Amino acid sequence: xxxxxxxxxxxxxxxxxxxxxxxxxxxxxxxxxDIVVLGQDVATVSQQAAxxxxxxxxxxVDAAHLAQPLAVNWAPEIISLAASYSHLLGPSTTLxxxxxxxxAxxxxxxxxxxxxxxxGTHSFRRPxxxxxxxxxxxxxxxxxxxxxxxxxxxxxxxxxxSAVIEQRPATGSAAxxxxxxxxxxxxxxRPDLQSAARVVSGGRALGSAENFQLxxxxxxxxxxxxxxxxxAVDAGYVPNDMQVGQTGKIISPDLYLAxxxxxxxxxxxxxxxxxxIVAVNKDGEAPIFEVADIGMVGDLFTIIPELERLL
Amino acid sequence: xxxxxxxKRVVDYNVRVRVLPNGSGMDTEGVxxxxxxxxxxxxxxxLRIKEAGQATEVIVVSCGGDExxxxxxxxxxxxxxxxxxxxxxxxxxxxxxxxxxxxxxxREQPGLVILGKQAIDGDNNQTGxxxxxxxxxxxxxxxxxxxxxxxxxxxxREIDAGLETIDVDLPAVITVDLRLNExxxxxxxxxxxxxxxPLDVLSIEELGVAVEGNLKIVKFAPPPQRQKGIMVESAGQxxxxxxNRGLL
Ligand SMILES: Cc1cc2nc3c(=O)[nH]c(=O)nc-3n(C[C@H](O)[C@H](O)[C@H](O)COP(=O)(O)OP(=O)(O)OC[C@H]3O[C@@H](n4cnc5c(N)ncnc54)[C@H](O)[C@@H]3O)c2cc1C
Ligand SMILES: Nc1ncnc2c1ncn2[C@@H]1O[C@H](COP(=O)(O)O)[C@@H](O)[C@H]1O
Numbered sequence: 335x336x337x338x339x340x341x342x343x344x345x346x347x348x349x350x351x352x353x354x355x356x357x358x359x360x361x362x363x364x365x366x367x368d369i370v371v372l373g374q375d376v377a378t379v380s381q382q383a384a385x386x387x388x389x390x391x392x393x394x395v396d397a398a399h400l401a402q403p404l405a406v407n408w409a410p411e412i413i414s415l416a417a418s419y420s421h422l423l424g425p426s427t428t429l430x431x432x433x434x435x436x437x438a439x440x441x442x443x444x445x446x447x448x449x450x451x452x453x454g455t456h457s458f459r460r461p462x463x464x465x466x467x468x469x470x471x472x473x474x475x476x477x478x479x480x481x482x483x484x485x486x487x488x489x490x491x492x493x494x495x496s497a498v499i500e501q502r503p504a505t506g507s508a509a510x511x512x513x514x515x516x517x518x519x520x521x522x523x524r525p526d527l528q529s530a531a532r533v534v535s536g537g538r539a540l541g542s543a544e545n546f547q548l549x550x551x552x553x554x555x556x557x558x559x560x561x562x563x564x565x566a567v568d569a570g571y572v573p574n575d576m577q578v579g580q581t582g583k584i585i586s587p588d589l590y591l592a593x594x595x596x597x598x599x600x601x602x603x604x605x606x607x608x609x610x611i612v613a614v615n616k617d618g619e620a621p622i623f624e625v626a627d628i629g630m631v632g633d634l635f636t637i638i639p640e641l642e643r644l645l
Numbered sequence: 646x647x648x649x650x651x652x653k654r655v656v657d658y659n660v661r662v663r664v665l666p667n668g669s670g671m672d673t674e675g676v677x678x679x680x681x682x683x684x685x686x687x688x689x690x691x692l693r694i695k696e697a698g699q700a701t702e703v704i705v706v707s708c709g710g711d712e713x714x715x716x717x718x719x720x721x722x723x724x725x726x727x728x729x730x731x732x733x734x735x736x737x738x739x740x741x742x743x744x745x746x747x748x749x750x751x752r753e754q755p756g757l758v759i760l761g762k763q764a765i766d767g768d769n770n771q772t773g774x775x776x777x778x779x780x781x782x783x784x785x786x787x788x789x790x791x792x793x794x795x796x797x798x799x800x801x802r803e804i805d806a807g808l809e810t811i812d813v814d815l816p817a818v819i820t821v822d823l824r825l826n827e828x829x830x831x832x833x834x835x836x837x838x839x840x841x842x843p844l845d846v847l848s849i850e851e852l853g854v855a856v857e858g859n860l861k862i863v864k865f866a867p868p869p870q871r872q873k874g875i876m877v878e879s880a881g882q883x884x885x886x887x888x889n890r891g892l893l
Contacts, residue, residue, distance in 0.1 A: 345806075404811070405774065405784060405786075406777075406783060406784065409778065427805050428786075428787060428802075428803070428804040428805045429804070429805070431770050431786070431787075432774060432784070432786045432787070432804075433774075434774075435739065435770070435771035435772075435773075435774035435775050435778070436774045436775065436777065436778040436784065437778075438740065438771070438775065439740060439743060439774070439775035439776075439778035439779050440778050442740075443740065443858075443859050444738045444739065444740045444858045444859050444860040445739065445740075445769075445771055445775075446860065447768065447769050447770055447771065448768065457863075461768065461868065462766065462767050462768050463656070463662055463671065463765070463766055463768070464765065464768065465868055466661065466662055466663070466664075466867075466868065467662070467663075467664045467671060467865050467866065467867065467868065468865075468866045468867070468868050468869075469862050469864065469865050469866070470862070470863050470864040470866075471860050471861065471862050471863070472860070472861050472863050473859055473860050473861075474859040474860075474861075477859040509783070510814075511782070511783045511813060511814040511817075512783040512784075512811060512812070512813050512814075513811060513812040513813075514809075514811055515799070515810040515811055515812055516809070516810050517804075517806060517807055517808065517809045517810070518807050518808040518809075518810075519806055519807035519808075520807055528805070564823065567824070568823075568824065573807065573808075574789065574803045574807075574808065574824065575803070575804075575805060575806065575807050575808075580765070580768070581762070581763070581822070581823060583805065588892065589887070589892050599661060600658070606868070606871070609892075610887075610890060610892055611871075611874075612883070612887070623874075623876075625871050625874075626874045627871070627872070627874040627875070628874055628875055628876075628877060628883060628886050628887070629874055629875070629876045629877070630876065630877050630878070630879075630880075630883055631876070637880050640879075640880035640881075641880050641883065641884065644880060644881060644884045645884065645893070
């Protein structure tokens, strides 16, 4: 029978939604499921993890050197727990992408990235070529499966569980060669891109950081998160954490509104799982219209204010 | 200090590749091949470090069949000092590749290994992290800014929550993100000069690395298509349509 260990993602106060999404993937694999919470003062987060339905046990590893999710410090802790598990899961967020390959290499196995579907305990589906192809990958039966879970493909598992919480001491110590300095967070009041039900995005067409206010205002009216194309990020209109796409965030809101975004494959791959895609572009031939459920040809600088009035 | 840069030959990012009708792979017949865009950025960074007097030699390494010599030559034309091909015709998984790179690292003893954060064909985003694990050295992934001071690199990483800064002691593995720099263009005379730069070929067997991994791709399929949408003429119609669908 499978035994899965999920690595919890959190900020010290609350469990990231990606953990409940990993749990859905683990439930699809079947068997026993545990969650490991690494960090410092993780009592609250461990309780949140224990409340997810379908979890047997939460393992809390509390140590000062685990406060920041540095892969060099986290990976050995996961390895020290890994022996009795058939599957090790992390989210396909920047945390999981940084961490899980290091875990896999220490475990001496390959790693599956961005698992979108479980076909069997050792058979999985994932996208490649910016979503231009979907592949079925089989892991050898007798080997440990290490993967990142493509969070846009999975619903968050429900609460209502009451798993036991087990405290474990850290087995390792801080790597002296890697030191955390700090984080610059744009982090405003707006809903998080990766969990927002609605997202409004702007592209190069916005032309400046000031003009991007149009996007923010519309988003606030809709209670939406705000995203951007790479071109808008590169041009400095918005911070990097707003980039949607192959090399930014892969998102799955119920409603996605794209203004002045051409629809390059690298962008579109980030929104394919959205419920409804709305695109406004002045070029009727823009490729974004190939994926839009509702399209409108026109100038965003007149259309956005009109929408604001109507909402 | 030497810098090792990993470059992969991939289908150019502008090409829309398709799955072969029989599902056995991608149709790459006759399509334009290029250096993985992230790896150009990795190489550019290495060259800038050398030009700033902080490195003595930049070595590009690519793993693959003889076709990848083309990308290695482009790397040499950009300014790398020499090239290494790790020759194999088998499609390698990231772990085998990391094991092969480790062998090269052991031979060359670089102070920095700079890779792309991901290859845009397999979208794995694994190799640098795996190499760092096997080498038991620091990893700094998704780097959009970096500064070298003596034996330490201060790097800024693009993460979901914003920009994170860490210090790593050398030797270290860096994987680069898109906004680190803008790679230079190759000039014609440099292409000629690159032909005379050394390009060594090591076979993967010679390095003692097993090409078989525990993962196997059994099927390729085209992605599901989204239903064709509708066009609206006015903001009013757009709002009405969203209401009709229960989205407002
Ligand atoms: C390795 C790699 C990775 C990449 N990863 C990503 C990624 O993760 N995310 C991403 O987004 N991109 C990514 N890109 C970049 C991608 O290829 C495109 O260059 C980018 O998405 C273009 O952004 P854009 O649509 O805002 O700009 P453009 O392509 O310049 O499009 C602007 C659009 O705005 C329209 N427009 C102009 N004025 C108006 C107006 N007044 N009203 C309405 N419409 C107007 C134009 O018709 C045009 O369609 C990547 C590229 C590479 C090489
Ligand atoms: N065949 C290869 N030869 C050399 N370097 C590679 C190869 N494949 C991947 N890399 C390096 O590893 C990085 C990450 O690739 P991946 O883990 O496959 O997404 C790439 O950006 C390259 O720098």
